[in-house]
Amino acid sequence: MSDDVSSLLRFGMSAARTGKDEPVSFLEYPRDPNPESGLVPELSVEDIPRLTNDYKQLRETGKLTCLTLVEMLSTAEINDSARKLGLLKRGILVFDSEHEMSVMMNHAIYNQRREGLNAAKRLLDETPPAAGTPKEEWLLAASESFHSAFMIMDCLPGFGLSIVDLLTGEPFLLADINLSQTAMPGISFASRLLCFDEFAMFTGAALPFDGKRTLKQIFKYISQHFGESTGRDDLTDEQRTQIETFITRTCLSHKTAASFITADIDDTHSSGSQFQKPVEPRTSGNYANRPKIGRNEPCPCGSGHKYKRCCGRGVR
Numbered sequence: 555m556s557d558d559v560s561s562l563l564r565f566g567m568s569a570a571r572t573g574k575d576e577p578v579s580f581l582e583y584p585r586d587p588n589p590e591s592g593l594v595p596e597l598s599v600e601d602i603p604r605l606t607n608d609y610k611q612l613r614e615t616g617k618l619t620c621l622t623l624v625e626m627l628s629t630a631e632i633n634d635s636a637r638k639l640g641l642l643k644r645g646i647l648v649f650d651s652e653h654e655m656s657v658m659m660n661h662a663i664y665n666q667r668r669e670g671l672n673a674a675k676r677l678l679d680e681t682p683p684a685a686g687t688p689k690e691e692w693l694l695a696a697s698e699s700f701h702s703a704f705m706i707m708d709c710l711p712g713f714g715l716s717i718v719d720l721l722t723g724e725p726f727l728l729a730d731i732n733l734s735q736t737a738m739p740g741i742s743f744a745s746r747l748l749c750f751d752e753f754a755m756f757t758g759a760a761l762p763f764d765g766k767r768t769l770k771q772i773f774k775y776i777s778q779h780f781g782e783s784t785g786r787d788d789l790t791d792e793q794r795t796q797i798e799t800f801i802t803r804t805c806l807s808h809k810t811a812a813s814f815i816t817a818d819i820d821d822t823h824s825s826g827s828q829f830q831k832p833v834e835p836r837t838s839g840n841y842a843n844r845p846k847i848g849r850n851e852p853c854p855c856g857s858g859h860k861y862k863r864c865c866g867r868g869v870r
Contacts, residue, residue, distance in 0.1 A: 602713055605752060609713075609729040612750065615688040616757065619696075621863060623663045623673040635662035639803050653759040654806065660746060660758030661802060664699065665795045672791075674699075695748040696757070700786065701798035703763070703772060705742045709734050714753065720769060722786070729753040742768075744805050746798075761805035768804060775800050 597605070636642035636658050641649060649655060663673045671679060674696040683689040707725070708716040714729040715737055726747065745760035776797060780789065789797070850860050 597710070597713070605729065606713055606731070608750075609731075609753065609755065611688050612692050612755065615692045616696075616748075616755070619677075619689060619692055620663070620757070623677060624659060625863070626673045626676065627659075627662050627666065631666040632658070632662050635659075635666060638799050639806060641806075656759040657761065657802060657806070661799070664696075664701070664746065665798060667791065670791065672697075691750065692748070695750055695755075699746050699748045699757070700794070701744065701746045701801060703742065703744050703769065703801060704747070706737050706739050708739055709737060711735050719747075721772070726754040727752070729755055744801050761802065763805045764808060768808065771804050772797075772801055 633642055633645075633647075636647055639658060639661060641647060641654060641658055647658075666672060668676065674693060678693045678697050683693060702722070703720045704717045704726075705720055706715050707718055710716070710727075711734050713731060714727060714734050716725060717728045718725045720742065726749070728747075741762060742765050743760040743762045745756040746758055748755045748757055779796070780793060786794070
């Protein structure tokens with residue numbers, strides 16, 4: 555592990571209320587984890603094909619289920635998420651990147667609630683899938699998913715990555731075949747994580763960020779609004795939404811959206827390439843003035859669905 559990575563990991567367990575690296579007890583996990591805990595766990599040769607098959611099945615299930623979740627959102631809910639993320643200006647959706655649509659829709663799916671339930675929990679409650687099916691497994695994970703700041707610790711080419719939650723110090727095995735072949739240890743990003751029995755997956759587009767500066771802002775916000783001894787399990791859904799919204803909006807405001815990364819789309823698409831070479835951002839402006847995306851064209855978020863049935867539902 556490089557000195558820069560170790561430094562950022564240590565800083566991830568610290569607050570910066572006064573501009574200094576003072577420790578903060580944000581969550582229930584140790585603030586200063588053993589860096590070795592962030593390494594990819596050992597997997598046997600027999601494990602990898604089985605886990606890869608499980609991952610691909612859940613990934614495909616998630617793609618189809620997300621289409622249903624998007625259709626459950628109202629235009630008002632989509633616009634409210636866009637407003638909270640700073641993407642709605644004078645009633646018009648404004649993006650610096652097509653991937654910002656994916657971030658916006660992801661925020662709406664998990665943070666817009668009706669009678670206390672977001673779209674994922676409503677779908678699970680209203681039309682529960684058959685027990686033991688991949689759809690049930692995916693929806694259960696989605697209903698308990700969380701958005702946080704992570705750092706890549708190590709790679710397991712052909713399957714996934716070892717990542718660590720910079721707000722808690724908790725390590726995860728992230729399944730993402732393409733990203734495992736292109737990502738670099740030490741990269742930090744914000745994303746939503748779905749946790750399964752043996753691995754985790756992220757959904758939507760991940761937002762890389764610039765390390766200590768962003769973490770300092772996140773910890774300062776949490777400390778000021780929720781106190782230093784608050785654990786994730788102690789927060790209400792609304793408080794979690796406030797933190798997740800702040801993290802996403804902060805990353806967007808730093809214009810790191812130009813180096814988005816999305817989850818695996820297919821086995822030949824290099825979803826992780828943007829972690830290596832950021833692309834130039836597009837000029838800011840009214841989305842209506844950008845090259846038009848046909849409503850029957852594939853959605854640029856990479857879901858595999860038509861634009862009009864995915865991220866284009868809130869765009870007119």
